[in-house]
Amino acid sequence: MINNLQKILKKNTEIIALFILILISVISTSYFNYNKDRIIKNYVESINNIYFKKTLNHFIDNLEPRFNKVSHNISAGETFDTILKKYNVNKDEIKIIKETLSKKVNLNKLNTTQKIRFILDQSSNKIKEFTFQISNTEKIYLTKNTETNKFNQKLLLTKLKKDIIYKENKILQSLYKSAVDRKIPIGVIVEFARVYGFQVDFQRDIRKNDSFQVMYEAFVDDNGKIIETGNILFANLKLSGQNNSFYYFDKKGSEGHYDKNGKSVKKALMKTPINGARLSSPFGMRKHPIDGFTKMHKGTDFAAPMGTPIMASGDGVVKKASWCGGGGNCIVIKHNSTYQTIYAHMSKFANGIRSGVRVKQGQIIGYVGSTGKSTGPHLHYEVVVNGKKINSQTLKLPSGKILKGEDRKIFETSKIKLDVLKSEKIVGIN
Incomplete structure (x- = not known):
């Protein structure tokens, strides 16, 4: 029997060796996983230790910079006090800033176009510098006088240069999207819609591959960034191959947009009070x-x-x-x-x-x-x-005024100048 067993072992040596190797691998892997789980458990227990947490938080808190730079865009419904309290500004500090600013601005009438920027000393919750934006071109800049604990005040003015911009595009989906694709400012798009809203239904009158042209005033800073826009000087909405051009006339008492025959676009009511609908x-x-x-x-x-x-x-x-x-x-x-x-x-x-x-x-x-x-x-x-x-869509509205006499002569000259300027802009683009 022993001889038979020796023969079986000799014949299956390779299989037995493989089995022993697999057994050793399983045992060693289990042992490694056991130790790994024990190490991770000890690590987690150390991390969750309350004393370790306190030490870590204390260390992180000490890494926080002393001065915090804040830039806040005013939202609807916010007050000056609630904004500064949100950033833990000292109550007495808020009072001093309000007294300083109230000489120049009405803090009870904040709007969502304004911004507040300041540098806060987090060790005392007091402000080192404070900038309040009055408009696109005016800012009030405050700096803390550490001796008197009051603020020195400066009015910062941004000098803007007027530029005339010309844009055109085909209308593939909507006037609004085609204008946005050409990076035309929202204010200009809304004004364009207002001008044509007296006679155009933007949903039913505009067809695919109609087009528009617009030439407008833009006021830019020293970096060439558009800060605000002005009047639309020329506009054309080409519908089904037909041009519908308007020119801006700036003579006092007759300001507004007129067609090529000197007829005002303004009527009692606009045909549609919404664009792109x-x-x-x-x-x-x-x-x-x-x-x-x-x-x-x-x-x-x-x-x-x-x-x-x-x-x-x-x-x-x-x-x-x-x-x-x-x-x-x-x-x-x-x-x-x-x-x-x-x-x-x-x-x-x-x-x-x-x-x-x-x-x-x-x-x-x-x-x-x-x-x-x-x-x-x-x-x-x-x-x-x-x-x-x-029915607003079938309402017959009274027509706008028609320029006559001397006003008509001045308008014709102005129209020629705008056409020349438009041609120069088109040549410049091409």
């Missing part, structure tokens, strides 16, 4: 998307992305800017004894818009939303004429 529900009978029954739709719905700016379609006084039940956030504007307009389902109102405020045609009054009885972001727009709601 889609007409989603016209004026007339329809099945209500929420209530489910058929009723008269006494307005026009324009579907647009959330937050799209909504413009006042004419000069007037805000009669209401509040919640309107099914209309959600809405605004009612009285333009004169004949016309009144209503804008509903807004996400929010523009800064300063409230009952009793006077607004100008084309001024942004709010932003597209889906408040109230709404299935998606859109503007519900109504026009009321002599107390009766009518």
Whole structure:
């Protein structure tokens, strides 16, 4: 039997050796994993040790720089005090800064275009330097006088140079997108839409491969950065091969945009108070998307992305800017004894818009939303004429003024100069 066992072992030596090797590998791996788990467990216990944590936090706290540089963009609803308290600025320090700044600015009327920058000494929560932006061209700069604990004050002015910029593009999707693709400032796009909003329905009148041209004023700093924009000097919207050109006329008393024949583009009301929107529900009978029954739709719905700016379609006084039940956030504007307009389902109102405020045609009054009885972001727009709601898209509006006499002669000269300037800009681009 022993001989047989020796024969079997001799015959299967390689298999037995492989088995022993595998067994040794399994045992050694298990031992290594056991030690590894034990080391990790000890490491985790050390990290979670409360005394180690306190020591580590103390070390990190001591690494924090003494001076913290803060740059804060003012948000809607923020006050001067809440902003500085957010950064743990000393209460007495806030009082001193407010007393210093209040001689130059009204701190109770902050707006979202302003910025606050300061350097905070975190050892005392006091401010070393403070910059308050009044406008795009003015800033107040404060530096701490350590002897008197008061601030020295300087008014910093940014010198701007006026430049004339020309841009053009084909409209493949929407006027707004085509303008943004050419890096045209939002303010210029809104003004362009306002100028053409008197006669163009931006959803139905514009076709693919229509085009636009625009020449506008830009005010740039020493680095060539555009700080603000001015008037649109020339605009052309080419629709179905037909040019629709407008020229800016700056004569006092007749300021505004006119066509090539000296006729003002301005009318009583704009045709559409929103740019880049889609007409989603016209004026007339329809099945209500929420209530489910058929009723008269006494307005026009324009579907647009959330937050799209909504413009006042004419000069007037805000009669209401509040919640309107099914209309959600809405605004009612009285333009004169004949016309009144209503804008509903807004996400929010523009800064300063409230009952009793006077607004100008084309001024942004709010932003597209889906408040109230709404299935998606859109503007519900109504026009009321002599107390009766009518179809805004078929409304015949009175034409603007026509330049005559001496004003017409001056305008013709101005128009020629703008055409020459436009040609020079086009040649420069090409």
